[in-house]
Amino acid sequence: MALLKIRKFPDPALKQPASPVCNIDGKLTNLIDSMVQTMYAAPGVGLAAPQVGEPHRIVVLDTDHENPGKKLLKLINPKVVEAEGEVIWEEGCLSVIDYTADVKRAAKVLVRAWTPAQNEIEIEADDLLAVALQHEIDHLDGKLFIDRISRIKRELYRRKLTKLIKEGKADEDRPSGVRI
Numbered sequence: 001m002a003l004l005k006i007r008k009f010p011d012p013a014l015k016q017p018a019s020p021v022c023n024i025d026g027k028l029t030n031l032i033d034s035m036v037q038t039m040y041a042a043p044g045v046g047l048a049a050p051q052v053g054e055p056h057r058i059v060v061l062d063t064d065h066e067n068p069g070k071k072l073l074k075l076i077n078p079k080v081v082e083a084e085g086e087v088i089w090e091e092g093c094l095s096v097i098d099y100t101a102d103v104k105r106a107a108k109v110l111v112r113a114w115t116p117a118q119n120e121i122e123i124e125a126d127d128l129l130a131v132a133l134q135h136e137i138d139h140l141d142g143k144l145f146i147d148r149i150s151r152i153k154r155e156l157y158r159r160k161l162t163k164l165i166k167e168g169k170a171d172e173d174r175p176s177g178v179r180i
């Protein structure tokens with residue numbers, strides 16, 4: 001199984017809203033398995049299909065890398081159906097190199113999704129899982145966490161990134177906090 005290439009900001013694939021999945025075939029099952037491997041290898045807490053250039057509403061998540069697989073979620077067409085409270089979390093992203101920022105999210109969410117075995121499930125989440133679910137679902141809507149910070153902060157990040165690219169340092173692997 002090949003690891004997939006993770007697209008990095010400002011790749012246009014990250015801006016494109018993903019389409020709902022109507023039919024789970026062998027090709028999509030293979031994509032999901034490759035996404036899981038890619039997420040663990042990165043390592044990241046979650047990965048959404050648009051991050052690997054696939055415009056489908058699919059995300060994989062695992063908040064417990066100490067026990068890989070135990071809490072693994074493979075979600076198709078996930079949707080936040082209820083949200084409450086507020087939490088500020090320092091987020092990083094596999095698609096945003098060398099940057100983290102505080103982002104305001106709902107503290108608790110109820111997410112409805114389909115599994116690869118075509119069962120509809122509901123997930124009640126708080127803490128990191130709630131943040132990660134919202135972050136991944138944002139990816140499906142073509143949104144990054146840097147779209148949720150102030151314009152000034154985003155502009156500063158753009159400048160920093162331009163400098164890194166110019167210096168040829170943009171591809172170096174610098175883990176930036178928890179990458180979702």
Ligand SMILES: [Zn+2]
Pocket residue numbers: 092093094095135139180
């Ligand atoms: Zn991300």
